[in-house]
Amino acid sequence: MTELIAYLHQILVLCRKELLALFKDPSSRVVLVAPVLVQSMLFGYAATYDLNHIYYAVLDQSHSEASAKLLNRLDGSGVFERNVTLTSPQQIPQAVDRLDAMLVLSIPADFADKLQSGEPAPVQVIVDGRNSATASSALLHMNRVITSFNQQQQLSNAAIQITRRAWYNPNVESRWSMMTAMVATLSIIQTLMLAALSVAREREQGTFDQLLVTPLAPMQILAGKAIPAIMVGLVQSTLVLLISLFWFGIPFRGELWLMYLALLAFTGAGVGIGLTISAISLTMQQAMLYTFLIILPLMLLSGLITPIDNMPEILQLSTWANPLRFGIELIRRIYMEGAVFADIAHDFIPLLIMAAFTLPLAAWMFRHRLG
Structure with a gap:
């Protein structure tokens, strides 16, 4: 001892x-x-991989009430911030190349007409993919806004709705x-x-x-x-x-x-x-x-x-x-x-x-x- x-x-x-x-x-x-x-x-x-501020550019060729509602939903999301307003498709490459915008939303001229007739109304989303993590996150936020816009316009006829819940990290x-x-x-x-x-x-x-x-x-x-x-x-x-x-x-x-x-x-x-x-x-x-x-x-x-x-x-x-x-x-x-x-x-x-x-x-x- x-x-x-x-x-x-x-x-x-x-x-x-x-x-x-x-x-x-x-x-x-x-x-x-x-x-x-x-x-x-x-x-x-x-x-951190969380995107709290996504600077985006918009090319609105529709200039309609429907496109204005979509853009208002984006601007009011607290995540998207409009940095550039474009007037022609030729300006899109410059906005991305100069890092003025991480994401470009292009709304076609017939956007409102297709919505009113009940047809699919596609919009083009162009994302800066040089950083794949932020690009994926930006697309995820955009999908959420588009889904919310569709629900508001009562354009979704799906009978099943998905409710997401993240365990252990509620806000992911x-x-x-x-x-x-x-x-x-x-x-x-x-x-x-x-x-x-x-x-x-x-x-x-x-x-x-x-x-x-x-x-x-x-x-x-x-x-x-x-x-x-x-x-x-x-x-x-x-x-x-x-x-x-x-x-x-x-x-x-x-x-x-x-x-x-x-x-x-x-x-x-x-x-x-x-x-x-x-x-x-x-x-x-x-x-x-x-x-x-x-x-x-x-x-x-x-x-x-x-x-x-x-x-x-x-x-x-x-x-x-x-x-x-x-x-x-x-x-x-x-x-x-x-x-x-x-x-x-x-x-x-x-x-x-x-x-x-x-x-x-x-x-x-x-x-x-x-x-």
């Missing part, structure tokens, strides 16, 4: 030493907190999906970097050799490096969680203890990867290079931007070695869905396997350095 207490005490002393080395420099404290706050705001406000706001994913994403970026630089920094400063001659075992060195990095990752995740909850007002539906259990498993897997990089790297420059090389693939293969099911099968298989994939899935399901442990237990297994592989691998490499 006494030996166990002494063993744990040595680990705590090493953790204290790591935290002091990390926080004694004011610039280091700023780097750990400021990027998380800034990036949370940037992703919350800028990285991309910010909700993005910010809940950022709870895991923003923390792993700095956690990986912190863990990857921990040993490489000591090698450059010449203190790693001093660490090796201490009576600490390789597993104690590993624990002393991993625990502070995990603590920093959890604090950063907490900051993003608080911003999502209180600044952006995204309701938290899950259980807090389960959220932190998921974050602990996810951060442990990320720290294991970072410490393995740190054990491989001889300099801080190498550690930073290796970290930057894997961060972008981790994010692209995580499901943050594109659904994993849409990826080629070989890439889908590679995501099983990506802790960020399971971290994002766990956080989103706990935060937005209110999932319980039984619903998400299977997502813990890959994270635990990654941690069980990378942390002993890093310890073996420390032991190899000792030899």
